[in-house]
Amino acid sequence: MRQTGRHFLQIPGPSAVPDRILRAIDMPVIDHRGPGFADLGFRVLNGMQGIFKTTAPVIIYPASGTGAWEAALVNVLSAGDRVLMFETGHFASLWSKLAAKYQLKPELIDTDWRRGADPNLLEDALRADNTHEIKAVCVVHNETSTGCTARIAELRQAIDAANHPALFMVDTISGLAAADFQFDNWGVDIAVSGSQKGLMLPPGLSFNAVSEKAMAAGRHSDLPKSYWDWTEMRDANERGYFPYTPATNLLYGLAEAIDMINEEGLENLFVRHQRHAAATRAAVEAWGLDIQCQVESEYSPVLTAVRTPDGHSADALRGTVLEHYNMSLGNGLAKVADQVFRIGHLGDFNDLMLMGTLSGIEMGLHLAGIPHHTGGAQKAMDFLKATPANSQN
Numbered sequence: 001m002r003q004t005g006r007h008f009l010q011i012p013g014p015s016a017v018p019d020r021i022l023r024a025i026d027m028p029v030i031d032h033r034g035p036g037f038a039d040l041g042f043r044v045l046n047g048m049q050g051i052f053k054t055t056a057p058v059i060i061y062p063a064s065g066t067g068a069w070e071a072a073l074v075n076v077l078s079a080g081d082r083v084l085m086f087e088t089g090h091f092a093s094l095w096s097k098l099a100a101k102y103q104l105k106p107e108l109i110d111t112d113w114r115r116g117a118d119p120n121l122l123e124d125a126l127r128a129d130n131t132h133e134i135k136a137v138c139v140v141h142n143e144t145s146t147g148c149t150a151r152i153a154e155l156r157q158a159i160d161a162a163n164h165p166a167l168f169m170v171d172t173i174s175g176l177a178a179a180d181f182q183f184d185n186w187g188v189d190i191a192v193s194g195s196q197k198g199l200m201l202p203p204g205l206s207f208n209a210v211s212e213k214a215m216a217a218g219r220h221s222d223l224p225k226s227y228w229d230w231t232e233m234r235d236a237n238e239r240g241y242f243p244y245t246p247a248t249n250l251l252y253g254l255a256e257a258i259d260m261i262n263e264e265g266l267e268n269l270f271v272r273h274q275r276h277a278a279a280t281r282a283a284v285e286a287w288g289l290d291i292q293c294q295v296e297s298e299y300s301p302v303l304t305a306v307r308t309p310d311g312h313s314a315d316a317l318r319g320t321v322l323e324h325y326n327m328s329l330g331n332g333l334a335k336v337a338d339q340v341f342r343i344g345h346l347g348d349f350n351d352l353m354l355m356g357t358l359s360g361i362e363m364g365l366h367l368a369g370i371p372h373h374t375g376g377a378q379k380a381m382d383f384l385k386a387t388p389a390n391s392q393n
C-alpha cells in the first residue's frame with residue numbers, strides 16, 4: 001500500500017539528507033583532473049578542517065567509515081604491533097576485529113556496553129606497559145550501538161599522565177558535527193569519520209584527520225597500503241586534487257553540508273543536539289523504560305538507545321512502528337540484539353521532527369503491547385517549551 005507523507009528515518013545514521021544537499025549533489029559530473037576541480041577540492045578539504053577543529057590535513061576517501069578505520073591503522077602501524085582498544089560496543093568490537101585481520105595485536109579493555117572508555121583504566125594499562133610496546137590507543141567517541149560517548153579530552157590526559165608515546169586514534173564516525181569534537185585541543189593523532197551521520201550526506205565518504213606525529217609515524221609503518229596511502233593523497237590534495245577518481249557528486253554535497261553547518265554555527269549545532277537528546281530522555285524516563293547508557297555525563301547527543309522490558313522484543317516494536325507510522329528506528333546490535341531500540345536525533349533535525357518521532361514510538365509501544373506509562377511525548381514537549389531553542393529549530 002502507498003505510504004503517504006515522508007518516511008521518518010530515525011536510525012542513528014544514515015541520517016535524513018536535507019533537500020538542500022540533495023539538490024547540491026544533483027549536478028553534472030565534472031573532470032576531476034580539469035582546471036575547475038581544485039576550487040571544489042580546496043573547499044571541502046579546508047572546510048573539513050573547520051569541522052574537525054584542526055589545522056592538520058584531512059584526508060577524504062570515497063568509502064564508508066570502515067575504509068577510514070582501515071586507513072587509520074595501515075598508515076601508521078606495523079605487523080605485530082600492540083593496540084589498546086576499549087570494547088565499549090559493537091563498533092569498537094568491529095574495529096578490533098579489523099585490526100586483528102592486519103596481524104596487529106588488539107588488546108581489549110572490556111565494558112558492560114553501558115558506558116564510554118574509562119580514563120583511569122587507560123592510564124593503568126599504559127603505566128603497566130613501561131617498555132612502550134603499545135603503539136596506539138583506539139577509542140570510539142560516540143558508540144552508536146549503545147548511545148554512550150567517551151570523554152576524549154580526559155582520555156588524552158590519561159595518556160599524558162602515563163607519559164606514554166602511543167598514538168591516540170578516535171572513531172568519531174557518528175560523533176562529528178553532532179557531538180563536540182576538538183582534534184587539536186584534545187591532542188588526537190588520527191580521527192576517523194564518515195559522511196552519513198552528523199554531516200547529513202548519503203553514505204560514501206569517509207575521513208582521516210592526521211596529526212604531524214601520525215604523519216611521521218607513517219614513515220616507519222610496514223603494513224601494506226595503496227588505496228589508503230596518505231602520502232599519495234597529500235601530494236594531490238596540496239594542489240586541490242585527488243590521486244584517483246573522487247566521489248565528485250558527494251563532494252558537491254559535502255561542500256553544501258559544510259556551508260549549512262557554518263551557517264548554523266558548530267556550537268549552536270552541538271547545543272541543538274544536546275537539547276533534543278535531553279527531551280528524548282525525558283520521554284523515555286516518563287515511559288518508565290531504561291536508557292542503555294548508565295553514565296549521565298556520557299549520554300550521547302546523537303542517539304538514545306532504549307532497553308525494552310525483559311521478555312519484550314525491541315525488534316517487534318520497531319516492526320510495528322515501521323508498519324503503522326512509516327518510521328525506521330535503529331536495531332539492537334550484537335549482544336543487545338532485540339533488547340534495545342535506538343532513536344536517532346542527529347543531523348538536519350528540529351523540534352517537530354523530534355515530536356513526530358517520540359509520538360510514533362509512544363503509539364508503537366501501545367500497539368506492540370510493551371508495558372509503559374503514557375505521557376512521554378508530553379514530557380518531551382514540556383521540556384522543549386521550557387528550554388526554547390536560540391534559533392529557528
Ligand SMILES: *Cc1c(COP(=O)(O)O)cnc(C)c1O
Nearest residue numbers: 064065066091142144173174194
Ligand atoms: C556507522 C559507524 C561505523 C561504520 O561506518 P560504515 O560507514 O558503516 O562503514 C563505525 N563506527 C561508528 C561509531 C559508527 O557509528
